Amino acid sequence: MASLTGYATVSMILFSLGAIGVVSRRNVFIIYMSIELMLNGINLFLVTFARYHFNMDGQILSIMVIAIAAAEAAIFLSVIILLFKTKKSLDTNVFTELKQETE
């Protein structure tokens, strides 16, 4: 059970759940959490292969991924606050600030 294939299955399922969440939900918060879930799945994959090859480079890469996720959290959440303040909504379809107005 707790073999390479088992861990790979769990991490691929987590990654797929995150990817499906990004495309199917319309709440910005849930899209952000889905991205976090995808990063978690990839982290699990990296750590699994670090153990498989008995080499710690994979673990260091996943520390880098966690650092990038922390930086992303700071920026993403402050942007969400600004968008919610101006639009009063969490719907992704409302956020069309950059869309060009066509006559």
Next chain:
Amino acid sequence: MTDLVFLALSFFAIAGGVTMLLHKNPIYCALGLLISILSVAGLFALLSATFMFMVQIIVYAGAIMTIILFILMFLNIREEDLPEEPRKGMLITLGVIFMIPINLLILEGVGRLPNSDMSIVEEGFGGIKELGMKLYTDWLLPFELISILLLVALIGAVVLVNKRVKRGVK
């Protein structure tokens, strides 16, 4: 014993992810993600990555999830602010149909690798000492670049928040 713990942790990880995917209220979604993250931390421990286990709990479950929950409560989101999702079920079904072949492909590739011992290593692997030695010798440049990235993100967040305060004053 290891198999039992692995099964329980993977069940909770996947159940948390499914909760996050299906629930409408973002607070319950955040709690599902929290369960998923903690279970992944447990899987890290089973893979004898003790330092990663700690970092996952402290940074993900401690810092990032706390910020998400804090902002969810700070924004005071009511039921009518939540977006309507009439095509959610259809999109999820389509996503599942689309993701299954990719997963099968990767699992086919992983299954062909020679089997190796994945049991827990007692010492000398994944601890803070070994990881620190590796991080500060082989991976020194990426480590410094990541620290610059974190600094830039911090400054960016402060600038964005500052803009909001100015608008409020005017």
